[in-house]
Amino acid sequence: MRAALWFLALFGMAVxxxxxxxxxxxxxxxxxxxxxxxxxxxLVVLLLALLFFVMHVALRALAALFAIPGQARRWRLQHQExxxxxxxxxxxxxxxxGRFIRARKAADMxxxxxxxxxRSGELLPYAGRLRVLSHLLAAxxxxxxxxxxxxxxxxxxxxxxxxxxDTRETQEGLQLRAARWALDxxxxxxxxxxxxxxxxxxxxxxxxxxxxxxxxxxxxxxxxALETARLLAKHRAFSPVAAQGILRGLALELLNAxxxxxxxxxxxxxxxxxxxxxxxxxxxxxxxxxxxxxxVNLARTWLLPVWEQMxxxxxxxxxxxxxxxxxxxxxxxQGDAVPDPxxxxxxEKTQMANPGDAPLQYLAGIACMRLQLWGKAxxxxxxxMPRLQDPTLQRSGWLALAELAERKGEVTAAxxxxxxxxxx
Numbered sequence: 532m533r534a535a536l537w538f539l540a541l542f543g544m545a546v547x548x549x550x551x552x553x554x555x556x557x558x559x560x561x562x563x564x565x566x567x568x569x570x571x572x573x574l575v576v577l578l579l580a581l582l583f584f585v586m587h588v589a590l591r592a593l594a595a596l597f598a599i600p601g602q603a604r605r606w607r608l609q610h611q612e613x614x615x616x617x618x619x620x621x622x623x624x625x626x627x628x629g630r631f632i633r634a635r636k637a638a639d640m641x642x643x644x645x646x647x648x649x650r651s652g653e654l655l656p657y658a659g660r661l662r663v664l665s666h667l668l669a670a671x672x673x674x675x676x677x678x679x680x681x682x683x684x685x686x687x688x689x690x691x692x693x694x695x696x697d698t699r700e701t702q703e704g705l706q707l708r709a710a711r712w713a714l715d716x717x718x719x720x721x722x723x724x725x726x727x728x729x730x731x732x733x734x735x736x737x738x739x740x741x742x743x744x745x746x747x748x749x750x751x752x753x754x755x756a757l758e759t760a761r762l763l764a765k766h767r768a769f770s771p772v773a774a775q776g777i778l779r780g781l782a783l784e785l786l787n788a789x790x791x792x793x794x795x796x797x798x799x800x801x802x803x804x805x806x807x808x809x810x811x812x813x814x815x816x817x818x819x820x821x822x823x824x825x826x827v828n829l830a831r832t833w834l835l836p837v838w839e840q841m842x843x844x845x846x847x848x849x850x851x852x853x854x855x856x857x858x859x860x861x862x863x864x865q866g867d868a869v870p871d872p873x874x875x876x877x878x879e880k881t882q883m884a885n886p887g888d889a890p891l892q893y894l895a896g897i898a899c900m901r902l903q904l905w906g907k908a909x910x911x912x913x914x915x916m917p918r919l920q921d922p923t924l925q926r927s928g929w930l931a932l933a934e935l936a937e938r939k940g941e942v943t944a945a946x947x948x949x950x951x952x953x954x955x
Contacts (some may be wrong), residue, residue, distance in 0.1 A: 558571055863897055912932050
């Protein structure tokens, strides 16, 4: 359609020119004493058009001639830019491939070419970021090569360049990289210092939180590591299973660091309800409280959520059930502590609901023994012993049967129970 319109316009112009020039009788007289020149108007128009065309071509040629130095300058700049980009890509490729010396040489080549461009008076709009990235690649290569002096020099130059150019994103990246280098050097304090200098938003990024978790664990700052792990779990930086394992491990570290009941109570209060409900955490806290000679009833209260989980089939593993039984048994044997009526009711109710559960029968027997119900305790323990799988519970059960037999004067039964305990 557009071509057709152009053809119509061209034909219209041709018709107009033909109408104008075909019957044009006009003349132009030029007086140049002592001469007189008569020129046709058509010829004058043609000469003017020709003159305009010649002047236009001449001006274009002069402009092209004067633009040659600028074009040569732009070509040289483009050549240097291409060379810098190629060197930067080569440095990154060598770094990924593990050729660290070549990576550092390529990064130095980028810096050299950028200095050449700067000395020529050309200003690249991205020169600051280019220099920062080149220094960072050189520093990363030097770090891998254990050349700390070169790494620190390149890092200092990169950080100065980033601060001078006010490139916040690049500066944050440098600080994160410095924190990772500090962790590789096993300098947790320096890593935490770099992470603390990050802006609030950057400090809550997943990569920053991962670095903070590693640094806090390396510095044995268990509470800080636990808080960071909670944020990572909230951001779904770990799988649910991995997050639960990390939180459980840190909670156990926090509890194990307590040296008296008050410290243990403080550590327990710093845990979140989901962490307190973890079987390993609750049993470890209760066991620690018993070992430190703390409040036995408080220890049993910590175990109550785990005991409620045990009523659901498959909620606890066999090892977790055995640990719970051991801790409750220790609480019954602690000093003058005896099972309170509420706990005795819970144990009897759960044991009656699961009559074939040997660990529950064992626990009920120990509770009855602590309440001086010798006959019932002996009956429950004898029923549980053939089916107990845990060696520790077996040994404790035989010891309890031996003690009960001695109380009743059954020397033969006591001797046999002592022998079975020795074999366990």
